[in-house]
Amino acid sequence: MQGNRVIGEAAIRAGCRFYAGYPITPQNELTEYMADNMRRAKGGIFIQAESEIAAINMVLGASAAGARAMTSSSSPGISLKQEGISSLAADELPAVIVNIMRGGPGLGNILPSQGDYFQATRGGGHGDYRTIVLAPASVQELADLTMDAFELADRYRNPVIILADGMMGQMMEPVEFHAPPPRRYPECYVLKGMGQGKSKFIRALILDAIRMEEHNWKLYRKYQVIAQKEVRCETFWTDDAEILIVAYGTAARIAKGAIKRSRELGLPVGLIRPITLWPFPTQVLQGFAARVDDFLVFEMNTGQMLEDVQLALGNTARIQFYGRPGGVIPTPAELAKVIAYQLRKK
Amino acid sequence: MKNIFSRPKSLKKAAFHYCAGCGHSITHRLIAEAIDELGIQDRAIGIPPAGCAVIAYNYFDVDMLEAPHGRGCAVATGMKRVLPDRIIFSYQGDGDLAAIGTAETMHAANRGENITVIFINNAVYGMTGGQMAPTTLLGQVSTTTPPGRSALLDGHPIHLSEILGQLPGTRYIERCAVNSPANITRAKRAIKKAFKCQMDGAGFSLVEILSQCPTNWKMTPVNACRWVTETMAKEFPLGVIKDLKAQAPTS
């Protein structure tokens, strides 16, 4: 099944009942899948919005009204959604936002890229907030992480970003959907009309500086808990590695291919693959730095996750970077050459 | 003794922050009265804007969800689709509705979303200090049109209600004012009718209110009320713009 469609199917199975989106390549199959299948799901709502701004704000309304809600787009459209994502974070409302990244900046192109790492992992919109960022590297993981994204969004009442790229979205692989747990989202956070009780409101505006500060610290404490509990990371062939590649998503798949080639030549190379880009697996990297001196950050951009690796490792290791921006898909053979060169330099 | 005037149930016991003579206060009260009279306080959900009414959730005693600037109709769409039997109204200024939120408004109206919009046209950006609004009259002085709004440089006042009236998705649109007892009575009737339209599942309803902003118009409240009739209503004539209420909803 194709990656984009898998996200849609996983979302519906996870109980997503509201989807709004605006067409953009390379994620159109997801929007179309939702158009085809959302109305089939019990109570499912699909809206083709007039813009990404409208779509994310529809999601905001639907989420406040108690529905599991999702929107998807690709890089330029995600820029437009940032106002809404910031509002969701401020309002502490759950939502899942899928970014099938393409080459940028600006209109860029429609080819796979990882240029939106900074935007996704630093909040992305205005204000002091974070989103949980999940980076799948296979179609199976697109399914699993999409389901988990709804759980995480509910648990922390926070937007969750699925950060994949055009390659992931277009790729076909076999997939199995596991049964997600039933939703448990406290009614007290839902606006349904006051009924016989007291009225509630949800808002992002807090004019008083001290109360705004309190709200920011409250969010901060929540992010601290997320950072402690939700880090996910895969390691591959790390046991005897003398050089570790750090890569995520499509780049991590390419890296695995390169590592297999290199291992055949006897080169001791392994992979650290962050699955959560925020929270970043800082401690995992630090653990490896105790015995590995060389890290090679590999991204489909000019070096963004690189900064998180530098922050994690400081001067405790040598950090090199290899990247191809703009929608170029590097090959495993190309990366294997870089690995061989790095090891020869040692 | 018979009590003939009191605070509507749907207004909280809080003093408005609005300036003396401001049309927002009057309109808030009318909305609350309409909600009370229709018996929908339990299931009404309001969407306040960015604008002078940004803290309307401190005043209305119904559930409320703040929308980012201009996005009221998109937020209302999401809510209403999930909760079709609730009464969803967005409350938006002219900058909010007819400038930054034009796309969201037009398309919610065009989809015929079964929501109600209260559109406060005060011909300025009140909250940010009196800049030109899309509805600012030609020649009207604002902080960003110091010599007066020029058609050539600043464009014309936009008549969004009339534009929305052209869309097949809209059901009921009326322009009212809150500058005299007679106009206030008419405005209340229109707001009630708009809510009724939604309760009947008839589709998109909007009430535009020509609303005094004495502060930014630099007028006394009395002169501001006079200006609404003598000047503003010449550009934005009061009355029903569209009423398909009598017809059966299209499928």
Ligand SMILES: Cc1ncc(C[n+]2csc(CCOP(=O)(O)OP(=O)(O)O)c2C)c(N)n1
């Ligand atoms: C994205 C964004 N841009 C600008 C603003 C600043 N802002 C707040 S209210 C407002 C205009 C309000 O004017 P109007 O909608 O006419 O409401 P009024 O205050 O006149 O009732 C502006 C520009 C904002 N809050 N958000």
Ligand code: SF4
């Ligand atoms: S600035 Fe104008 S619109 Fe705002 S509260 Fe004062 S009078 Fe009302």
Ligand SMILES: [Mg+2]
């Ligand atoms: Mg205004």
